[in-house]
Amino acid sequence: MSQGQQDNSTQIKSKVSHLKSPDLFPIGIKKRTMTMTGFSILWVSMAVVLAAFAIGGDAIQQLPLHLVILATIAGAVGIGICMTLTGDIGIEHGLSFPVYLRAPFGTIGTHIPSVVRGLVASCWFGVNTFFGATGINAIMIMLFGLDQWFICFLVFAALQLFNTAFGIKAVERFANFAAPIIVLISGWMYMTLSEQAQLAGRDIWGWVETPALGTAAISAFALVAMATMGFWGTLAADMPSLSRFIQAPAYERNWFKRNKGQLIGSLIAMPIVHTFMVIVGAVSYAAVFISNPVDALLETTSNVFLLGILMMMIALGQWSTNTSSNLIPAATIFSNLGGPRIPFWAGVIFAGSIGVLVQPWNLFEIIVPALLIVGGILASIVGILVVDYYLIRKRRVNVPALYEEDGQYHYWHGFNLAGLLSWIAGGTVSLLFPNYSFLIGFFTGGTIYYVSAKYWWFKMYKQDELENPSDDAYLGMTVGRNWKIDNEVPINVKQQSN
Structure with a gap:
């Protein structure tokens, strides 16, 4: 190392604790294998979710298709911005969602909101698996005359759990295969259903079942946008668990350049594909008054070969979505809850079991x-x-303390009351205004937390990165640091590049 050159690698030695599971350690630069293109393709596959059809089917009952599209794009871009903001936690520090959550909620308090997120993701896994299983069952009926959808459901769930247990690279490879085929088959679904609507005398761009007027139209527009934001709200919170695998340049202080690996996926690929899914659901309802195009096409299409391909792609679409946006985040959360005793693969099994037990075929109705x-x-x-x-922290994080039982993030008996009370207040107020729930929850929770944490909680529980706001000490990739836990050999990013 030349004279004056800064060594920003970090090594932390401490005793083993329940906070230290190897699956939850910060991801270093060598393990960040997902490219910008790979993440964008992954988003294409994740965004093909049959549940999105329900948004379109409900929306076109009150709004014309062009307003449905506009509201969906507004909601998708809005939630995409939230994703990229939280995603920088993974890009900068290599931290997953449940680990960083120890900072605003405490080393024990983190389990409450993270488990809620994990349960939601597990339920989504069940819903998507149910839809995929209906496609597989349709194939079995067409080929063999066997109608065993529940067996298809169980087998399909098991296959997804097996795939996810291999880790993030297996998921990315699968998505690369499924994504382009899914997009093509969705285009065919749109054209087929559009023709059905025209034959029924309904112009998809002008037809509305019961048009909303005045303030009712504004409310309906907001409902579509908020439903879209709620649709991807789990990933907006949990994006660090995925973004920490995305390649990023070391020593890059420009936020946009540092996060370019996730920007195209979250702000372009996801809004486009999700909006298209909503359009297909709307067109399906306009065609035969069924928002689920799978059921619609089974009723209106007699070509067995095309239906077989369609159902297979539907199953693939739900598979790729589940592994990336539901099973991986939920498994990471449950692994964090159990500490080193629960490895990632066990978290995957636990998440999948919940998804089966909630009876998703009933859950989809609401x-x-x-x-x-x-x-x-x-x-x-x-x-x-x-x-x-x-x-508050201005992106500076005392990462070693996140893994210490009695460190600065332990707070009061392991709880940060400023975070917990702000979350309860924001979530409660959002329930009073359901048509604007995401915006209300976001700004209420964030505002209350800023005031209570900055002027109350952190006055009592001092934070090293606030008392000594040093970039060199508390930033990650921006200063070329790979955070290391325990006795792992320290890695200097700058030395590796020379």
Whole structure:
């Protein structure tokens, strides 16, 4: 090392604790294998979710298709911005969502909101698996005359759990295969259903079942946007668990350049594909008054070969979505809850079991109201994360202390009351305004947290990064640091590049 050159690698030696599971350690630069293109393709596959059809089917009953599209794009871009903001936690420090959550909620308090997020993700796994299983069952009926959807459901769930247990690279490879085929088959679904609507005398761009007028139209528009934000609210909170695997340049202080690996996926790929899914659901309802195009096409299409391909792609679409946006985040959370005793693969099995036990075939019946409720609750967490990371800590984090039982993030018996009370307040207020739930939850939770943490909680529980706001000591990739835990050999990013 030349004279005056700074060594920003970090090594931490401490005793083993329940906070230290190898799956939850910060991800170093060598383990960040996902490229910008790979993440964008992954988003394409994740965004093909049949539950999104329900948003379109409900929306076109009150709004014309062009307003449905506009509201969906507004909600998708809005939640995409939230994702990129929280995603920098993974890019900068290599931290997962449940680990960073120890900062605004405490080393024990983190389990409460993170488990809620994990349960929501597990339920989504069940819903998507149910839809995928219906596609597989349709193939079995067409080929063999066997109608055994529950067996298809169980087998399909088991296959997904097996795939996810291999880790993030296996998921990325699978998504690369599934994504382009899914997009093509969705285009065919749109054209087929559009023709059905025209044959029924309904112009998809002008037809509305019961048009909303005046303030009712504004409320309907907001409901579509908020349902979309609630749809992806889990990933807005949990994006660090994925973004920490994305390649990022060391020593890059420009936020946009440092996060370019996730920007295209979250702000372009996801809004486009999700909006297209909503459009297909709307067109399906306009065609045969069924928002689920799978059922619609089974009723209106007689080509067995095309239907077989369609059902297979539907199963693949739900598979790729579940592994990336539901099973991986939920498994990471449950692994964090159990400490070193629960490895990642066990978290995957636990998440999948919950998804089966909640009976997702019944859960889907109330999907849109559920999105508004869950969206507000999760939005409060997202608001707290953004405020804690950007406005209070200014992206500086004492990462070693996140893994210490008696460190600065232990707070009062392991709880940060400022975070917990802000989350409860934000989530509760959002329930009073369901049509605007995500925005209400985000700003209420974030605002209350900023005031209570900055002027109350952190006055009592001092934070090293606030008392000594040093970039060199508390930033990660920006200063070329790979955070290391325990006795791992320290790695200097700058030396590796020379």
